[in-house]
Amino acid sequence: NAGVTQTPKFQVLKTGQSMTLQCAQDMNHEYMSWYRQDPGMGLRLIHYSVGAGITDQGEVPNGYNVSRSTTEDFPLRLLSAAPSQTSVYFCASRIHRGDPGELFFGEGSRLTVL
Protein backbone atom coordinates (compact mmCIF):
# COMPACT_ATOMS: atom_id res chain seq x y z
CA ASN A 1 0.00 0.00 0.00
CA ALA A 2 1.19 3.50 -0.80
CA GLY A 3 -0.87 4.89 2.12
CA VAL A 4 -1.85 8.56 1.78
CA THR A 5 -0.36 10.33 -1.23
CA GLN A 6 -0.37 14.11 -1.63
CA THR A 7 0.64 16.18 -4.64
CA PRO A 8 2.30 18.54 -5.21
CA LYS A 9 4.90 18.61 -2.41
CA PHE A 10 5.77 22.24 -3.08
CA GLN A 11 3.86 25.04 -4.80
CA VAL A 12 4.29 28.79 -5.17
CA LEU A 13 1.25 30.85 -6.14
CA LYS A 14 0.52 34.49 -6.73
CA THR A 15 -2.31 36.17 -4.85
CA GLY A 16 -5.61 35.47 -6.61
CA GLN A 17 -4.50 32.31 -8.39
CA SER A 18 -6.35 29.05 -7.90
CA MET A 19 -5.03 25.55 -7.43
CA THR A 20 -5.94 22.09 -6.23
CA LEU A 21 -4.03 19.97 -3.74
CA GLN A 22 -4.55 16.32 -4.52
CA CYS A 23 -4.94 13.59 -1.92
CA ALA A 24 -5.42 9.88 -2.53
CA GLN A 25 -5.44 6.88 -0.21
CA ASP A 26 -5.42 3.20 -1.11
CA MET A 27 -6.43 1.80 2.29
CA ASN A 28 -10.22 1.94 1.72
CA HIS A 29 -10.56 4.46 4.54
CA GLU A 30 -13.98 6.01 5.07
CA TYR A 31 -12.73 9.17 6.77
CA MET A 32 -10.49 11.74 5.08
CA SER A 33 -9.48 15.21 6.19
CA TRP A 34 -7.32 18.21 5.44
CA TYR A 35 -5.25 20.06 8.05
CA ARG A 36 -3.04 23.09 7.80
CA GLN A 37 0.04 23.48 9.95
CA ASP A 38 1.38 26.89 10.88
CA PRO A 39 4.19 27.72 13.35
CA GLY A 40 2.86 27.88 16.89
CA MET A 41 -0.66 26.96 15.78
CA GLY A 42 -0.51 23.19 15.67
CA LEU A 43 -2.66 21.33 13.17
CA ARG A 44 -6.00 22.91 12.34
CA LEU A 45 -8.81 21.06 10.59
CA ILE A 46 -9.98 22.64 7.33
CA HIS A 47 -12.53 20.18 5.93
CA TYR A 48 -13.31 16.52 6.39
CA SER A 49 -15.35 13.73 4.79
CA VAL A 50 -16.89 10.63 6.33
CA GLY A 51 -17.56 8.96 2.98
CA ALA A 52 -18.07 9.50 -0.73
CA GLY A 53 -20.48 12.36 -1.35
CA ILE A 54 -20.28 13.66 2.25
CA THR A 55 -18.15 16.62 3.34
CA ASP A 56 -18.23 19.02 6.25
CA GLN A 57 -16.37 22.05 7.55
CA GLY A 58 -13.67 21.98 10.15
CA GLU A 59 -12.16 24.76 12.23
CA VAL A 60 -10.76 26.95 9.42
CA PRO A 61 -12.79 26.31 6.21
CA ASN A 62 -12.89 29.81 4.69
CA GLY A 63 -11.17 30.07 1.32
CA TYR A 64 -11.14 26.33 0.71
CA ASN A 65 -13.47 23.90 -1.08
CA VAL A 66 -13.51 20.12 -1.08
CA SER A 67 -15.39 17.30 -2.75
CA ARG A 68 -15.41 13.52 -2.30
CA SER A 69 -16.62 11.76 -5.43
CA THR A 70 -14.79 8.50 -4.66
CA THR A 71 -13.61 6.75 -1.51
CA GLU A 72 -9.99 7.14 -2.60
CA ASP A 73 -9.71 10.85 -3.47
CA PHE A 74 -10.23 14.04 -1.48
CA PRO A 75 -8.92 17.14 -3.30
CA LEU A 76 -8.61 20.54 -1.63
CA ARG A 77 -9.26 23.59 -3.80
CA LEU A 78 -8.07 27.14 -3.22
CA LEU A 79 -10.28 29.35 -5.38
CA SER A 80 -8.42 32.64 -4.93
CA ALA A 81 -5.18 32.23 -3.01
CA ALA A 82 -4.23 34.76 -0.32
CA PRO A 83 -0.91 35.21 1.54
CA SER A 84 -2.68 34.03 4.71
CA GLN A 85 -2.99 30.62 3.08
CA THR A 86 0.77 30.16 3.05
CA SER A 87 1.14 27.00 5.10
CA VAL A 88 1.96 23.31 5.10
CA TYR A 89 -1.09 21.22 4.25
CA PHE A 90 -1.60 17.65 5.39
CA CYS A 91 -4.17 15.19 4.17
CA ALA A 92 -5.06 12.46 6.67
CA SER A 93 -7.34 9.44 6.69
CA ARG A 94 -8.58 6.78 9.07
CA ILE A 95 -10.48 3.55 8.68
CA HIS A 96 -13.94 4.14 10.11
CA ARG A 97 -15.90 7.30 10.36
CA GLY A 98 -17.39 6.26 13.70
CA ASP A 99 -14.16 5.29 15.41
CA PRO A 100 -11.76 8.09 16.39
CA GLY A 101 -8.67 5.93 15.87
CA GLU A 102 -5.29 6.50 14.25
CA LEU A 103 -5.01 9.16 11.58
CA PHE A 104 -2.63 8.34 8.73
CA PHE A 105 -1.04 11.47 7.30
CA GLY A 106 0.36 12.21 3.88
CA GLU A 107 3.82 13.72 3.49
CA GLY A 108 2.49 17.26 3.32
CA SER A 109 2.31 20.00 0.71
CA ARG A 110 4.16 23.27 1.31
CA LEU A 111 2.28 26.18 -0.25
CA THR A 112 3.63 29.71 -0.55
CA VAL A 113 1.35 32.53 -1.70
CA LEU A 114 3.14 35.70 -2.79
Place this chain on the structure above:
Amino acid sequence: GENVEQHPSTLSVQEGDSAVIKCTYSDSASNYFPWYKQELGKRPQLIIDIRSNVGEKKDQRIAVTLNKTAKHFSLHITETQPEDSAVYFCAASKSNFGNEKLTFGTGTRLTIIP
Protein backbone atom coordinates in the same frame (compact mmCIF):
# COMPACT_ATOMS: atom_id res chain seq x y z
CA GLY B 1 -15.99 23.49 20.17
CA GLU B 2 -13.13 21.66 21.81
CA ASN B 3 -10.06 23.60 22.91
CA VAL B 4 -6.78 21.83 23.67
CA GLU B 5 -3.93 23.63 25.41
CA GLN B 6 -0.44 22.13 25.46
CA HIS B 7 2.57 22.98 27.64
CA PRO B 8 5.43 23.58 27.45
CA SER B 9 5.99 24.80 23.90
CA THR B 10 9.67 23.86 24.09
CA LEU B 11 11.45 21.37 26.32
CA SER B 12 15.11 20.41 26.57
CA VAL B 13 16.25 17.41 28.60
CA GLN B 14 19.51 15.58 29.07
CA GLU B 15 19.77 12.23 27.35
CA GLY B 16 18.62 9.54 29.74
CA ASP B 17 16.35 11.85 31.74
CA SER B 18 12.54 11.87 31.59
CA ALA B 19 10.31 14.29 29.70
CA VAL B 20 6.72 15.21 30.52
CA ILE B 21 4.31 17.13 28.26
CA LYS B 22 0.91 18.21 29.55
CA CYS B 23 -2.38 18.99 27.82
CA THR B 24 -5.74 20.22 29.00
CA TYR B 25 -9.04 19.98 27.14
CA SER B 26 -12.29 21.87 27.50
CA ASP B 27 -15.06 19.48 26.41
CA SER B 28 -15.91 16.98 29.15
CA ALA B 29 -17.50 14.73 26.50
CA SER B 30 -14.14 14.11 24.79
CA ASN B 31 -13.18 10.47 25.07
CA TYR B 32 -10.20 9.86 22.81
CA PHE B 33 -6.74 11.34 23.38
CA PRO B 34 -3.90 10.53 20.96
CA TRP B 35 -0.32 11.76 20.86
CA TYR B 36 1.50 12.34 17.58
CA LYS B 37 5.22 12.73 16.96
CA GLN B 38 6.50 14.81 14.07
CA GLU B 39 10.18 14.67 13.17
CA LEU B 40 11.67 17.58 11.27
CA GLY B 41 10.26 17.74 7.75
CA LYS B 42 8.18 14.60 8.23
CA ARG B 43 4.52 13.77 8.65
CA PRO B 44 2.91 13.41 12.10
CA GLN B 45 2.70 9.80 13.30
CA LEU B 46 0.70 8.31 16.14
CA ILE B 47 2.84 7.12 19.04
CA ILE B 48 0.25 6.33 21.68
CA ASP B 49 -3.41 6.97 22.44
CA ILE B 50 -5.78 6.54 25.35
CA ARG B 51 -9.53 6.34 25.69
CA SER B 52 -11.56 7.77 28.53
CA ASN B 53 -12.28 4.42 30.16
CA VAL B 54 -8.57 4.00 30.95
CA GLY B 55 -6.47 6.08 33.34
CA GLU B 56 -3.02 5.10 32.11
CA LYS B 57 -1.42 3.35 29.15
CA LYS B 58 2.19 2.39 28.62
CA ASP B 59 4.22 1.30 25.62
CA GLN B 60 7.89 0.64 26.39
CA ARG B 61 9.43 4.04 27.25
CA ILE B 62 6.32 6.13 26.65
CA ALA B 63 3.21 6.39 28.77
CA VAL B 64 0.10 8.53 28.82
CA THR B 65 -2.01 9.38 31.86
CA LEU B 66 -5.53 10.78 31.85
CA ASN B 67 -7.36 12.68 34.59
CA LYS B 68 -10.95 13.08 33.45
CA THR B 69 -11.99 15.05 36.50
CA ALA B 70 -9.36 17.71 35.89
CA LYS B 71 -9.62 17.35 32.10
CA HIS B 72 -5.94 16.91 31.51
CA PHE B 73 -3.66 14.25 30.11
CA SER B 74 0.10 13.91 29.94
CA LEU B 75 2.79 12.19 27.89
CA HIS B 76 5.73 10.70 29.77
CA ILE B 77 8.94 9.65 28.03
CA THR B 78 11.52 7.86 30.15
CA GLU B 79 15.21 7.20 29.42
CA THR B 80 15.16 9.73 26.60
CA GLN B 81 17.31 9.13 23.54
CA PRO B 82 18.46 11.45 20.71
CA GLU B 83 15.82 9.97 18.38
CA ASP B 84 13.13 11.28 20.73
CA SER B 85 13.93 14.81 19.54
CA ALA B 86 10.82 15.95 17.62
CA VAL B 87 7.64 17.99 17.93
CA TYR B 88 4.89 16.25 19.91
CA PHE B 89 1.20 17.04 19.51
CA CYS B 90 -1.62 16.04 21.81
CA ALA B 91 -5.19 15.91 20.55
CA ALA B 92 -8.73 15.24 21.72
CA SER B 93 -11.99 14.17 20.16
CA LYS B 94 -15.35 12.73 21.09
CA SER B 95 -17.56 10.17 19.44
CA ASN B 96 -20.19 12.00 17.43
CA PHE B 97 -21.92 9.45 15.22
CA GLY B 98 -19.20 9.60 12.59
CA ASN B 99 -18.52 13.32 12.69
CA GLU B 100 -15.59 13.23 15.08
CA LYS B 101 -13.24 16.19 14.77
CA LEU B 102 -9.78 15.74 16.19
CA THR B 103 -8.55 18.96 17.80
CA PHE B 104 -4.79 19.30 18.22
CA GLY B 105 -2.71 21.19 20.73
CA THR B 106 -0.11 23.66 19.52
CA GLY B 107 2.82 21.26 19.91
CA THR B 108 5.92 20.82 22.08
CA ARG B 109 9.38 20.87 20.56
CA LEU B 110 11.42 18.34 22.53
CA THR B 111 15.20 18.49 22.27
CA ILE B 112 17.36 15.76 23.78
CA ILE B 113 20.79 17.02 24.78
CA PRO B 114 23.53 14.38 24.35
